[in-house]
Amino acid sequence: MVLYSVSKGISLDDIRKEKKFVEWDSKFEMGIEKIDSQHKKLVELCDGLYKKIMETRADSSSDWHESMKGALKECADYVLVHFRDEETLMKAAGFPALAEHKRSHEMFTKKVVETVKSFSELSITDAIQFVRFLHEWIFTHIAHEDKLFAKPCRDYISERESLGEPFSF
Numbered sequence: 001m002v003l004y005s006v007s008k009g010i011s012l013d014d015i016r017k018e019k020k021f022v023e024w025d026s027k028f029e030m031g032i033e034k035i036d037s038q039h040k041k042l043v044e045l046c047d048g049l050y051k052k053i054m055e056t057r058a059d060s061s062s063d064w065h066e067s068m069k070g071a072l073k074e075c076a077d078y079v080l081v082h083f084r085d086e087e088t089l090m091k092a093a094g095f096p097a098l099a100e101h102k103r104s105h106e107m108f109t110k111k112v113v114e115t116v117k118s119f120s121e122l123s124i125t126d127a128i129q130f131v132r133f134l135h136e137w138i139f140t141h142i143a144h145e146d147k148l149f150a151k152p153c154r155d156y157i158s159e160r161e162s163l164g165e166p167f168s169f
């Protein structure tokens with residue numbers, strides 16, 4: 001069963017060769033401390049999933065479902081926390097494209113939740129494709145959609161600070 005089709009990214013051969021998979025780059029920074037640290041954490045969690053796959057492939061006696069389950073759940077839970085925080089900030093700042101951004105979050109969340117639910121039925125190839133999908137979606141979303149709210153939300157945070165009412169979320 002193939003759940004996701006991704007045109008580029010890691011392949012089984014890359015994994016066997018231990019190619020570096022996920023790397024943070026400062027160009028993804030938005031200048032909003034909490035959001036930036038959450039994005040970095042998401043990337044770390046995604047990398048953690050990749051490492052679990054690597055470990056599993058290196059040890060054929062291991063139960064890869066069992067070994068990846070915790071890391072996948074941690075990543076999925078963190079995605080929800082992060083989206084909630086982003087949406088809270090966008091709403092407070094009056095970001096006009098909030099509804100559209102929320103729809104993007106919801107579509108991604110749906111895929112993640114469905115995959116976590118059906119995880120025990122996935123093959124390792126499906127799991128690798130899912131990690132590729134996570135990685136590509138997260139980076140593309142940060143680089144494009146999240147960038148759209150960076151300036152208005154930074155301005156809102158600065159304005160609140162100048163009023164002596166710092167925004168916290």
Ligand SMILES: [Fe+2]
Pocket residue numbers: 086101105141145146
């Ligand atoms: Fe977002």
